[in-house]
């Protein structure tokens with residue numbers, strides 16, 4: 087018997103007035119950044135720059151695009167969001183709190199013993215964390231398998247995989263890309279965070295991945311490239327990829343490490359940041375000032 091799948095969504099975004107829709111995402115992105123700063127302050131260090139950089143993408147995904155039920159993270163028809171970059175856990179926790187999947191108050195337990203929010207992502211610990219992805223380069227293969235399974239079941243859910251530009255160095259990413267295209271998996275969306283940085287330095291110096299768009303196209307993907315800190319452009323791109331049929335889609339997002347906090351945007355060692363005690367309040371003030379200015383110019 088074919089399983090019944092409801093069409094209920096927590097996010098009735100498509101019918102919303104566009105200005106309201108963008109404003110809602112902008113506010114969510116601001117709170118995701120604040121959540122990330124709170125967690126960073128608990129540990130005094132971490133992958134804070136990446137969380138600030140990817141906050142706009144996560145805000146669009148979690149407050150505008152994904153079909154999910156915050157109180158039922160295992161709802162069979164939910165869209166799956168796979169984080170293959172385990173070190174970006176801080177970013178995803180910030181978004182899961184904004185989406186109501188984990189309580190905001192729980193963020194203060196980040197990285198401590200017995201917390202459900204370990205510093206590297208663990209699927210068995212955290213509601214809404216679909217995979218344990220710290221060993222880089224496996225997320226897209228898991229996404230491909232899940233998407234095949236969902237299609238086989240007649241389940242309309244979509245599978246998203248957020249991967250980093252560092253993961254483009256992994257051969258397994260490209261094996262999965264070939265598979266997804268071979269099977270015409272239009273229920274898969276890959277999102278690549280091109281922050282131009284890796285653990286050992288700028289991506290261009292570690293292993294040249296450009297031209298990224300053309301590579302995905304050559305592998306049979308419908309590829310779009312946008313400024314990953316431009317909410318307007320992100321919303322359009324996500325909409326286009328959801329509507330696209332016949333092949334998998336990839337959204338290549340150029341993001342800026344530390345985005346929204348000038349103090350951290352200009353850090354030399356941006357992959358793993360250490361932030362002094364007195365700098366956290368400055369960071370929050372800078373974030374608030376930027377948010378206000380942006381609000382006034384809209």
Ligand SMILES: Cc1ncc(C[n+]2csc(CCOP(=O)(O)OP(=O)(O)O)c2C)c(N)n1
Pocket residue numbers: 136171173220221222223250251252253281283284285286356357
């Ligand atoms: C298979 C594998 N190889 C190496 C590592 C070590 N590692 C952890 S983060 C990282 C950098 C990867 O690049 P990216 O995610 O783009 O870095 P970021 O943008 O966060 O600076 C590496 C090599 C790993 N986790 N898994």
Ligand SMILES: [Mg+2]
Pocket residue numbers: 250251252279280281282283284
């Ligand atoms: Mg990177």
